[in-house]
Amino acid sequence: xxxxxxxxxxxxxxxxxxxxxxxxxxxxxxxxxxxxxxxxxxxxxxxxxxxxxxxxxxxxxxxxxxxxxxxxxxxxxxxxxxxxxxxxxxxxxxxxxxxxxxxxxxxxxxxxxxxxxxxxxxxxxxxxxxxxxxxxxxxxxxxxxxxxxxxxxxxxxxxxxxxxxxxxxxxxxxxxxxxxxxxxxxxxxxxxxxxxxxxxxxxxxxxxxxxxxxxxxxxxxxxxxxxxxxxxxxxxxxxxxxxxxxxxxxxxxxxxxxxxxxxxxxxxxxxxxxxxxxxxxxxxxxxxxxxxxxxxxxxxxxxxxxxxxxxxxxxxxxxxxxxxxxxxxxxxxxxxxxxxxxxxxxxxxxxxxxxxxxxxxxxxxxxxxxxxxxxxxxxxxxxxxxxxxxxxxxxxxxxxxxxxxxxxxxxxxxxxxxxxxxxxxxxxxxxxxxxxxxx
Amino acid sequence: xxxxxxxxxxxxxxxxxxxxxxxxxxxxxxxxxxxxxxxxxxxxxxxxxxxxxxxxxxxxxxxxxxxxxxxxxxxxxxxxxxxxxxxxxxxxxxxxxxxxxxxxxxxxxxxxxxxxxxxxxxxxxxxxxxxxxxxxxxxxxxxxxxxxxxxxxxxxxxxxxxxxxxxxxxxxxxxxxxxxxxxxxxxxxxxxxxxxxxxxxxxxxxxxxxxxxxxxxxxxxxxxxxxxxxxxxxxxxxxxxxxxxxxxxxxxxxxxxxxxxxxxxxxxxxxxxxxxxxxxxxxxxxxxxxxxxxxxxxxxxxxxxxxxxxxxxxx
Numbered sequence: 001x002x003x004x005x006x007x008x009x010x011x012x013x014x015x016x017x018x019x020x021x022x023x024x025x026x027x028x029x030x031x032x033x034x035x036x037x038x039x040x041x042x043x044x045x046x047x048x049x050x051x052x053x054x055x056x057x058x059x060x061x062x063x064x065x066x067x068x069x070x071x072x073x074x075x076x077x078x079x080x081x082x083x084x085x086x087x088x089x090x091x092x093x094x095x096x097x098x099x100x101x102x103x104x105x106x107x108x109x110x111x112x113x114x115x116x117x118x119x120x121x122x123x124x125x126x127x128x129x130x131x132x133x134x135x136x137x138x139x140x141x142x143x144x145x146x147x148x149x150x151x152x153x154x155x156x157x158x159x160x161x162x163x164x165x166x167x168x169x170x171x172x173x174x175x176x177x178x179x180x181x182x183x184x185x186x187x188x189x190x191x192x193x194x195x196x197x198x199x200x201x202x203x204x205x206x207x208x209x210x211x212x213x214x215x216x217x218x219x220x221x222x223x224x225x226x227x228x229x230x231x232x233x234x235x236x237x238x239x240x241x242x243x244x245x246x247x248x249x250x251x252x253x254x255x256x257x258x259x260x261x262x263x264x265x266x267x268x269x270x271x272x273x274x275x276x277x278x279x280x281x282x283x284x285x286x287x288x289x290x291x292x293x294x295x296x297x298x299x300x301x302x303x304x305x306x307x308x309x310x311x312x313x314x315x316x317x318x319x320x321x322x323x324x325x326x327x328x329x330x331x332x333x334x335x336x337x338x339x340x341x342x343x344x345x346x347x348x349x350x351x352x353x354x355x356x357x358x359x360x361x362x363x364x365x366x367x368x369x370x371x372x373x374x375x376x377x378x379x380x381x382x383x384x385x386x387x388x389x390x391x392x393x394x395x396x397x398x399x400x401x402x403x404x405x406x407x408x409x410x411x412x413x414x415x416x417x418x419x420x421x422x423x424x425x426x427x428x429x430x431x432x433x434x435x436x437x438x439x
Numbered sequence: 440x441x442x443x444x445x446x447x448x449x450x451x452x453x454x455x456x457x458x459x460x461x462x463x464x465x466x467x468x469x470x471x472x473x474x475x476x477x478x479x480x481x482x483x484x485x486x487x488x489x490x491x492x493x494x495x496x497x498x499x500x501x502x503x504x505x506x507x508x509x510x511x512x513x514x515x516x517x518x519x520x521x522x523x524x525x526x527x528x529x530x531x532x533x534x535x536x537x538x539x540x541x542x543x544x545x546x547x548x549x550x551x552x553x554x555x556x557x558x559x560x561x562x563x564x565x566x567x568x569x570x571x572x573x574x575x576x577x578x579x580x581x582x583x584x585x586x587x588x589x590x591x592x593x594x595x596x597x598x599x600x601x602x603x604x605x606x607x608x609x610x611x612x613x614x615x616x617x618x619x620x621x622x623x624x625x626x627x628x629x630x631x632x633x634x635x636x637x638x639x640x641x642x643x644x645x646x647x648x649x650x651x652x653x654x655x656x657x658x659x660x661x662x663x664x665x666x667x668x669x670x671x672x673x674x675x676x677x678x679x680x681x682x683x684x685x686x687x688x689x690x691x692x693x694x695x696x697x698x699x700x701x702x703x704x705x706x707x708x709x710x711x712x713x714x715x716x717x718x719x720x721x722x723x724x725x726x727x728x729x730x731x732x733x734x735x736x737x738x739x740x741x742x743x744x745x746x747x748x749x750x751x752x753x754x
Contacts, residue, residue, distance in 0.1 A: 058696070066565070123558060127534045252534060255560040262487065262556040266694045273692035277685030284681060321628060324689055324700055331682035332636065338677045339643060346670075368646045371591055372639035378583050379635025383628060386576035388569075391628045398632070 014422040021416065025302035032305035046308040053312040056319035058390055059267045061260030062118035067091075067131050067250040069111040075247070080110060083246060087113055089239030090204075090246075094130050097207055112253070123257035131252055136204050136244020140187050141197025149244030151180030153221070156242070157235040162226045170234040171226040174241060178221065185219040192217060204240050256389070266320050274327040278304070281334055289341045291430040295416050296337045303333060303408045310400055322393030329401020332376065336409035340365045341431070344417075348428050355421040362414050369409065373402050447668050448661045451721035458606060458718065465613035474616050477623035478559060480573070482566040484532040486541065487557035487695075488525055490548060494518045502527065505547065509540050519695050524556065526695070531562055573627040580634045581605070588638070592645060595730060599722035600641045603714040607637045610710040611703055621699070629703030636682070637711025640675040641719040647671045648720065660727060664720045672716065679712040 030036065035045030044051035057064055069087065071080060088105055091113065095103040103117040120126050138147035153175035160168050176184060184200075191198045192214070199213035212225045225237070258266075282300065285293035307326055311318060344361035352360065377399060384395035420426070447454075478485055490498065499516045506514040506527060514529040532540065541555050561569075581601060589597035608630060615622055647667040655663065686708060690701040 068564070122552065124534045124538045251562075252560070253562040254565045255534075255558060257558040259553060259556045261553065262694070266696065269692055269694050270689070270697055273688045273697070274685070276692065277688035280684040280688065281681050284677075284684065288677065320694075320696060321625065321700055324693075324697060327685050327689055328632070328682070328704070331685035334681045335639065335678035338681065339674055342674045342677070364650070367591075368643050371588075371642045371646070375584055375587060375638045375642070376632075376635035378587065379580055379631045382576050382580040382583065383631045386572040386579075387624070387628065388572075391624055394628050 010422055011424075014419040018416065018419055021412070022298065025298060025305070028305040028309065029301050032308040043309075044312060046312050048312070051312065053308065053318045054315050055267070056317045056322065056390060056393060057116060057118060057256070057263075058258045058320045059263045059318065060118050061120075061258050061263040062116065063120050063123040063126060063255065063257040064114060064116045064389065065123075065127055065131070065252055066108070066112055066114045066254035068253040069248045070251050071111055071248050077110070083248070084111065084113065086239045086242045086246060087250065089236055090134050090243035091115055091130060093204065093207075093236075093240055093243075097205065098126075098129070100126075114254075119260060120257075123255065127252050127255060131250040133249065134204055134240075134243040134246070135206070136202070136241060137206075138184075139201040139203065141191045141194060141199055143201075146183050146187050146200075147176075147180050151177050151183065152241060152245045153177055153180075154242050154245065155238040157231065157238045159231070162224050169226055170229040170231050171224055172229070172234050172238045172241070174223040174225060176221050176223060181219065181221045184223065185217060188214050188216070188218045202237075202241060204244065209240055210237055267323070270320060270323045270327070274323065274330070277327055278330055281331060285334060285337070288432055289337075289345075290432045291420070291425065292337070292341045292344070292417065293432075295413065296334060299408050299412055299416070300330065300333070302412070303404055304330065306404055307397075307401055310404070311397070316396060316400075317393060318397070319390035319393035321390045322397045325394040325397030326401055329398055329405060332402065333405030333408065335372065336365070336369045336405065337413060339368055340409065340413070345431060345433055348431055348433050353421070354426040354431075358414075358417050358421070362410075362417075366410065369406070373406050376402055444669065446665050447717060448665045448721060448724055451724070454717045454721055455725075461606070461610060461613060465609055465616070468613055468616040472616055472619060474612075475619040475621050477621040477626075478528065478531075478561045478566070479623040480566050480570050482531045482561050482563035484529050484537060484560045485558070486527045486537070486555065487519070488527065488541070488544060489520070489550070489554040489556055490523050490525055491550060491554065492548070493522055494525055499525070501547075502544065505543050506540055509543050510536055531560060569624055573624070576627065577608075577630055577634070580631055584634060584638060588642075592649065595726045596645055596649075596723060599719055599726055600638055600645065602722050603641055603719040604634060604638055606714045606718060607633055607707055607710040611706050614706055615703070620702070623699065625696070625700040626703050629700065629707060632704055633707030633711060637707060637715065640678060640712060640715035643674050643678075644668055644671050644715055644720055645723070648723065661724055664724050668716060668720050675712060675715055679708060682708055 027036070031043050032046045035048060036043040042051075046052050067087075069080070069084065075083075084107060088107065091105050095101075095105070095115070095117070100117045100120065102119075103115060106114050106116070108114055115130060117123075117126055134149070136149040136152065137145050140146050155172060155174045157170070158173045159170050162169055162171050187200065188198075198215070199211050201208055202210045202212075210225065210227075212227065229237070278300065282293075282297040285296050287293070289296070304326075307329075310316075316322075340361045343365050344357045347357035347360045348354065380395045380399040380402070384392055384399070387395055477483075492498065499518070502516050502525065503513055506512075506529065510529060510532060512530055514527050517526040517528070518524070519526050527540070529540070537558065537560065544550065545552070545554070581604065584604065585597050585601045588600050611630065611633065614620070615626070644667060647670055648664055651658075651663050651667050651670075652660075683705070686701050686705050690698055690705055693701065
């Protein structure tokens, strides 16, 4: 009497926990697909254009342009680094001017910089414009061009007093050549007492950067520009002015540009292929492993949802190879299950109880699963370190896929399988065994 | 009753011969045909253009002469997509040249700017960098695999599994060389993936061999390895199949860049399944027996001098 009661209790517990799991998977899948709003908390869907997975350039279309500084060999590492900072500011300014606010700039190596511009319609125009030599000009109060980048020796950010006994302020120090200094002095002399015209306009690419005014004649090669600067704005102005006198040219060394139509097409076909692949895998698992196959398929849905949510939560850039990585990791994810289920089948065949077979299956298979997954993880880490751009995306998604799949196979699947004996689902035919041959 | 089944270990001559044949074909191919390096490694420019019309041989020839007029060199033209798109591959062009190439095509075929689907340009310096990192990555990954397997099993096992791995990579390289398939950075991703993946099935077999060895330490090693292979056969085939399904789906349905990406992985998976079942166990047997042989000869001679190892040949 007591035994039946406990068995009944644990059966109920089992069913409840399974139902809870299926519900959890359902919620995860729903959230991943459609997003979920719980009061003040929004869990965005994976497909949400703003908060969802960040799509890479090869999916939304766009260009990735790598410029290399054509440097003379005798430039010191320090100078090179400083100049590369100038390059970054200059590129940033240009991108902002063109309205490419979503563009990113990343330095690579000591003399390369990669600009990524999403959804650009004419990549060649972007290349030609963005990487070209900066045109820096100085104009007087009447709008005449008085100086250009040739007469500038450099410009830098400084922090300190600009007047005797003055307070420390952020400012810019402009270094002029002798020719430039002379012109500057002449201009200040000429316009000093002309109202509303006693200023110098500093322009880059015909855009006004700054218009400092002067209240006395300025002479000398070092000019101080002060005003409402903070460190950032002063540095930026200095870099932009210096951009007009960079000691090297930028050469485009690598360009990858994908039009938006191709990008969208690629995404769709990839997802479609992924869906077909996953379906085939599920059919296969159910055919060969019956009940465990069904279990695996359900858990697989949860796995896909979790991977998608991880990608969107951590704002991981998804590239086309990245999607391939997810699809591939799905195929690999079930490998662990195959190993376990084959082992279980083997044990059942020799007449072991279901409970015992499951224990043996998971127990023995664990080391093989661990080894297989770790080697693939090693490969993906190496690929991440040595790879660039979209290949890295593949390494990342493969890595995430393997880790999550390990969890699904070793923890979740084990939990569910352990409920089977409790629920009395012990018939060997449910596990793909035709008949038990006790040797 | 013991079923009459194929003895992998007894027949290892066949498999070793195939192995050597592949190596020979491969090496000859590498020297005679070389590799078709894509722009990622050789540098160059590719452009994918929607021609908006069926790309016949005439269209292709027309494009070749158009581009030759513009840049002075013949391009290579490949039909792709739904038969209406082409991939034009040339030497490295700068931005003005690329523009003029496209504009000349755009004018003649009344295309729009949006029909310029995809452009890639890689200069030789970047190409060399990619070459270097590719080779480095492969070498580092292989060494790490070796260390890990040696740590989990033994050195002999590790060496056999890495040789099986190198076999898979060799098959991939040979096929790509023989058929002059383009090699780009996606190919390297494929190689590294296979390095990490194809060792999995090998591990499954080795794990079983180790387990059986522990349970029956005195049984004949060759028979033991053969039984282990048969016991894990279903596992190896099924894990290969599940991954194969998704890769084949990607290859068949995907856009050209995904096709390019999945093909090396596809080949590698098939080669990996073959090598895990037919080669790795045999390699372990081979190495184990040679080790025993050298240990034996060491024990027989009281002097400390080393006896030369028996001539290496297919046992």
